[in-house]
Amino acid sequence: MVDVFTGTTVGQSVAIYDGIVVGFGDYKAKQIIELNGEFLLLGFIESHIHIESSCLAPQNFADAVIPHGTTTVIADPHEIANVLGIEGIDLMLEWGRATPIEFFFMLPSCVPSTSMETAGAKLEASDMLPFHDDPNILRIAEMMNYPGAIYGNQQVLEKLSMSGKGQRIDGHAPGLMGKKLSAYCIAGPRTDHECSTKGEALEKLARGMIVMIRKGSSAKNLQELIPLVNPSNERRYVFVSDDRSASDLVKSGHLDNSLRKAVKAGLDPLIAIRMVTINPAEAYDLRKKGAIAPGYKTDLVTVKDLVEFEVTKTWKSGEIIYNNNQTSDGNGIKTSLKVKSSTLPIPQVEISKFTLKPLSNKIKVINIVPDQIETKMSIEEVDISSGHVEIDSSRDILKLIVIERYTGKGNYSIGFVNGFGIENGAIASTVAHDSHNLIICGYNDLSMKVAANHLVKIGGGLVVVKDDTVVADLSLPVAGIMSYQNANDVAQSEKILNAAAKKLVLNCLSPS
């Protein structure tokens, strides 16, 4: 058994009764489970994730992470709240309670995330008050509007001041350092999962922030930050996912993967384990979680060793919910709760919507930087002889159109993008951070129209169109961002979508 309080492994029996640890050593037992040299750990705690990033509803997300040892998830329902508002938060709480593991939620602090795009809801501090007494609400999710916090925007400060004694506020401040970081910390946030360099992480640590070392599907900071963790500061670090695709969950796992990578990068496994057990429990004041101790919940896992962290069994509240010797289809969506609101009230799309009258022959083009979230911008000369700004797929200058999906008016914006390299089709998605409108990129107006109308027809999701034909799609009926399917099925669809999308890229401009 790993004892996270003393940082040691101990050979002893653990007595369990009624879902809690009651003692150690010899007790009379109705059932004895021999571990045969495997290690008993506390179930892993995910401190920060947007479940929506997996395109899985909480029940299917739970089924996907339980075999990887996760028993507690602290999630920010930021995406669904941007689409459905309060209804989205209610839905996640309800679905979370229907899973075999424990979901906590932070209240999304940035709905909408920007004033430059239409979102599905606007949540002020007062709108979220009814959630404050919910035992599964730990309070304020990542405050992304760090300029607002630093310069004293009143709505921002109202949200941050909702957090009473013992309640937590998460931060989000990529690259923020110096006096502005201090100002941000004063406003309340005490965690940050956006550190990408050692210097940034060390400064945030010194300012009192819990540094969340992220190993997500998009953003990955583990290799950079692991060398910082040492016995003098390890209590201030936790591992988080932030985002995690269904494909990555199926292929690489969840926090077990962070443990594996961290130990391979040289971290003491007993420190690594604390970063997904006692450290997050203390960070969020989860008093009956984080350790195997009397009165604590028996959320447990067994692993074969402390190198690969291959999970063999997972317990929640004393019940085995995963056993690698037994196959299971998972529990899947059990609740009858479905999304009530129509989230894609977009009128049928016509090609006329995609034409852009030029102001000059010079346009701004978004430049994708491979493997980065950030983009750059360039000015390009284009052909406007037809009276319209034309796509130039030979130079990889494609159209990028966002159609607003909330008001029913079908308002839209047209831009241009370099880096997709599409030469014979279009891709479209209703997963489009953070407002999740319908976004389409294509080499001509017809294929873009086909892609958009297909997503409207299926109620949201992802689609790949070749010429004027749909060749792959993934339906996301939950607010246009999540599926009712399980992780394997979603991962399989993602694989087919990716393969289909790559076929559109004849020259394969992207290094990946």
Added chain:
Amino acid sequence: MVDVFTGTTVGQSVAIYDGIVVGFGDYKAKQIIELNGEFLLLGFIESHIHIESSCLAPQNFADAVIPHGTTTVIADPHEIANVLGIEGIDLMLEWGRATPIEFFFMLPSCVPSTSMETAGAKLEASDMLPFHDDPNILRIAEMMNYPGAIYGNQQVLEKLSMSGKGQRIDGHAPGLMGKKLSAYCIAGPRTDHECSTKGEALEKLARGMIVMIRKGSSAKNLQELIPLVNPSNERRYVFVSDDRSASDLVKSGHLDNSLRKAVKAGLDPLIAIRMVTINPAEAYDLRKKGAIAPGYKTDLVTVKDLVEFEVTKTWKSGEIIYNNNQTSDGNGIKTSLKVKSSTLPIPQVEISKFTLKPLSNKIKVINIVPDQIETKMSIEEVDISSGHVEIDSSRDILKLIVIERYTGKGNYSIGFVNGFGIENGAIASTVAHDSHNLIICGYNDLSMKVAANHLVKIGGGLVVVKDDTVVADLSLPVAGIMSYQNANDVAQSEKILNAAAKKLVLNCLSPS
């Protein structure tokens, strides 16, 4: 500056505004304080003390500890609550708020402490509910009735279950280990300050308890336990006093003394400092205390070095409240609040009260063990030829009489004690743990009567009587257990009392 998050010292300016830390580095300032090579630390946090043990009211206690760097005190008003009940807790809260430092209180869980003695109050869980919303109440003080917790006494469990989310319960379980310790932990306590051996401390640590390393005036466990503290477990330790006499405060200091002793015993000073700053702040979820970080309160101290920890200045909420270059008389008692209840309604004591008719010529005698709190018991033969059990000072068998001071009836009990060695007088006290009745020990009935009546006259305190004459006393008008005087005056009285008491001991039987 000592950074407790990273466990390092950093050379940088700290910017302070309106009582909080606002940043680091260069800021425009109204006032600049140069530290000239001294170390800036967070003000020390005392996690567990009975202030009454110093015989000082909170205001004078504050004046005594501020020069030693203490800025936050978490106290258990167990003694005064046993005398005055709710009025005593109210008094400590009110007086605590009138000091320059910050006092938090835990709600006494054991009033009365025993059913074998009359106390001044009986507090059930429901009596303490009105305190629950007080921001200076951190919840349940040390549950000394560990058998009650282990075996499920209903009143005990009611008190322990008062503690809601984020609230804390202190423990008190000397020597408790094994299955009983696990049962005790399940009932709720998460700290223990009674560990006297390494094995006990390590087991309590592994069961999830914060181990409070005690350096009090009576009980001292620091030298024994310090070797246990290492980088893998240091976050689970704090330093506490539990009890601390005015004399020790004046002579040796407070938590600065624990730091000194710990570092001299080999502990890394940066770990020792955490044990009086961030560790207690995290243990009690004091979110704006424990570190020098943005948004944290500017409760600060400067020390000359990290070996002797000689405090040169103390700040509370940004104001200098102690400066070793300036003399100060302290603030003393400022509030007009005084004890309302008469706490010594004892009728005039007559000698007849002190005679004991024998059941046989064999009596039980309490044997004092030098330097220990625990006592032993022996059976002795005594002279009963007069029809009474006689004191035999030649064999150091003295009378020990407890007169109940709460009902006005003057009920009393008579016992015999070996180990005081008094040969020509009596000593008496209304500080008598935990019920604080009037206790008298003497070599004959007359001197004991004089001692008792003197304490009744002065409203409680300590007294030394030689033959039939009062030779030294300390008046304790606050519930018979605390003075309105400052620490120096109380310490001076204690010195005189100790010297006078020693003169009663002709053969000086005690090794001290």
